[in-house]
Amino acid sequence: MYFLGIDSGTQSTKAIVLDLESGKILASGHNAYDLIEGLPPGHLEQHPQDWLNAVEASVKQCLEKLGADRAKIAGIGVSGQQHGLVALGADDKPVRPAKLWCDTSTQAQCAEMAHEFGGHPGIIALAGNAMLPGYTIPKLLWMKQNEPENFAKTTSILLPHDYINFWLSGVKRMEYGDASGMGILNVNTRQWCYEICDYIDPRVRSMLPELGSSRSVHGRLRPELAKAWGLGDNVIISAGGGDNMMGAIGTGNIKPGVVTASFGTSGTLYGVAAAPVVDGQGEVAAFCDSTDQWLPLVCTMNVTVVTEQVREMYGWDLKQLEAAVASAPVGAEGVMFLPYLNGERTPNLPNGTGVLHGLRPTNMTPANIARAAVEGATLGLAYGLKRFRDLGMNPTEVRLTGGGSKSPVWRQIVADCFNAEVVTLSTSEGAALGGAIQAAFAQANEGGAEKVSYEQLCAKLVALDESTRCKPNAENAAKYTLQLERQMELTGRLQQTGWL
Numbered sequence: 001m002y003f004l005g006i007d008s009g010t011q012s013t014k015a016i017v018l019d020l021e022s023g024k025i026l027a028s029g030h031n032a033y034d035l036i037e038g039l040p041p042g043h044l045e046q047h048p049q050d051w052l053n054a055v056e057a058s059v060k061q062c063l064e065k066l067g068a069d070r071a072k073i074a075g076i077g078v079s080g081q082q083h084g085l086v087a088l089g090a091d092d093k094p095v096r097p098a099k100l101w102c103d104t105s106t107q108a109q110c111a112e113m114a115h116e117f118g119g120h121p122g123i124i125a126l127a128g129n130a131m132l133p134g135y136t137i138p139k140l141l142w143m144k145q146n147e148p149e150n151f152a153k154t155t156s157i158l159l160p161h162d163y164i165n166f167w168l169s170g171v172k173r174m175e176y177g178d179a180s181g182m183g184i185l186n187v188n189t190r191q192w193c194y195e196i197c198d199y200i201d202p203r204v205r206s207m208l209p210e211l212g213s214s215r216s217v218h219g220r221l222r223p224e225l226a227k228a229w230g231l232g233d234n235v236i237i238s239a240g241g242g243d244n245m246m247g248a249i250g251t252g253n254i255k256p257g258v259v260t261a262s263f264g265t266s267g268t269l270y271g272v273a274a275a276p277v278v279d280g281q282g283e284v285a286a287f288c289d290s291t292d293q294w295l296p297l298v299c300t301m302n303v304t305v306v307t308e309q310v311r312e313m314y315g316w317d318l319k320q321l322e323a324a325v326a327s328a329p330v331g332a333e334g335v336m337f338l339p340y341l342n343g344e345r346t347p348n349l350p351n352g353t354g355v356l357h358g359l360r361p362t363n364m365t366p367a368n369i370a371r372a373a374v375e376g377a378t379l380g381l382a383y384g385l386k387r388f389r390d391l392g393m394n395p396t397e398v399r400l401t402g403g404g405s406k407s408p409v410w411r412q413i414v415a416d417c418f419n420a421e422v423v424t425l426s427t428s429e430g431a432a433l434g435g436a437i438q439a440a441f442a443q444a445n446e447g448g449a450e451k452v453s454y455e456q457l458c459a460k461l462v463a464l465d466e467s468t469r470c471k472p473n474a475e476n477a478a479k480y481t482l483q484l485e486r487q488m489e490l491t492g493r494l495q496q497t498g499w500l
């Protein structure tokens with residue numbers, strides 16, 4: 001039996017076909033897209049139709065490679081960028097483009113809601129999470145206040161992966177993992193916080209679809225799509241989840257003790273927990289995972305955003321970028337790059353901008369700027385790891401996934417900044433693999449006692465690539481400890497003076 005895993009990311013969609021028997025990835029597909037251009041700073045949006053087109057294109061690439069064997073596909077699992085707001089009208093069409101996880105235009109709405117519910121402590125007591133601009137529900141309040149005609153037309157809301165699931169199956173439903181990033185799920189009880197919903201508008205309750213377990217089957221592939229793609233008539237769609245929740249499954253992060261770091265458009269650090277992990281400072285998000293456990297997570301908004309920008313500025317390809325980073329010494333001869341190009345979530349700087357600090361005539365080289373960009377983005381996540389350690393999670397090994405983890409020089413920088421061993425998986429597409437594994441789990445266990453566990457599936461299907469293992473270099477780790485202090489101190493001071 002084969003399972004299709006789809007990861008709809010911020011920059012592209014990736015699809016893979018997993019053979020359950022051999023554990024091999026038999027085919028993969030990829031399709032890129034852009035953000036909508038020309039919007040004011042802080043407004044980051046995409047057309048949901050672009051995601052559907054990319055899903056279709058990347059799935060078709062896989063199916064072409066499989067040929068007649070495509071009939072062996074028994075299930076599909078979808079991973080999607082978290083938090084985006086897809087607002088649908090009565091005709092089930094988006095009433096406007098989706099506002100994304102990296103859209104920071106909703107600061108006023110976050111402040112208003114925090115004020116209403118007793119500040120960050122009050123909101124954290126209600127839902128487990130602070131109200132941050134990246135999350136979904138402030139986007140809905142923003143729409144009510146700024147586009148009342150679109151709000152009036154909205155009859156239901158979905159997250160990006162839910163919208164893809166809806167297109168695949170015709171069923172609107174949410175699962176706990178991705179729903180926990182909306183800002184209205186009480187992560188302790190896994191129930192909606194109706195106080196917050198009602199504050200936004202009494203109609204919000206009716207906009208929410210059914211909410212349920214991430215372990216169940218979401219629906220079946222629509223007959224029209226099954227026919228068009230040449231698939232069988234009983235292909236299940238699993239519950240799916242946010243890309244970090246699915247990345248957790250695909251990196252074998254299904255029981256406490258494992259920590260994964262993802263280097264994609266965003267940077268994330270997460271580890272499964274058997275109970276909610278609530279951070280009083282609201283920096284470590286208290287999310288649910290997509291196996292009905294919990295997923296404390298730190299997210300920074302500027303990872304490959306920054307490296308891509310530097311690469312484009314110098315007209316380099318990825319190899320040239322890597323060579324430049326490798327040619328500069330640890331610490332980039334004093335050049336520091338505060339990477340907040342799109343604003344930032346951790347630390348919470350919705351209006352943040354990038355800062356280059358420490359430039360001298362002798363160190364102002366493309367190589368140092370490239371190295372400083374990688375170091376700045378990685379130290380942002382090292383701060384997250386420090387917060388994990390504050391909360392009692394102290395990994396000796398971190399599993400890496402996402403596009404940036406393909407770079408050997410970057411991996412060593414991560415090991416040194418984290419002062420922990422790092423290793424990648426046999427595929428860098430952890431979220432897509434997680435989708436395929438979740439689909440295999442849901443298909444095997446549908447409607448009865450559990451026949452196959454996540455432990456069994458991950459033991460068989462998730463493999464570390466030992467050739468990528470990097471140990472921290474003690475001397476470099478010590479330098480990066482100081483570098484992190486400088487980065488956070490500089491950030492704090494600029495924030496205090498209103499420059500960030």
Ligand SMILES: Nc1ncnc2c1ncn2[C@@H]1O[C@H](COP(=O)(O)OP(=O)(O)O)[C@@H](O)[C@H]1O
Pocket residue numbers: 008009010011012263264265266304307308318322401402403404405406407410
């Ligand atoms: N060898 C590499 N070195 C540095 N960055 C890389 C490398 N390979 C891929 N990337 C980066 O990874 C990014 C894609 O990562 P991905 O995890 O797929 O992002 P997302 O899921 O957010 O769309 C690319 O834009 C590219 O910048």
Ligand SMILES: O=C(CO)[C@@H](O)[C@H](O)COP(=O)(O)O
Pocket residue numbers: 009010011080081082083101102134181242243244264265266267268299
């Ligand atoms: O907002 C978060 C996590 O809370 C991001 O991690 C998004 O889920 C986007 O992910 P990528 O496209 O970078 O994978």
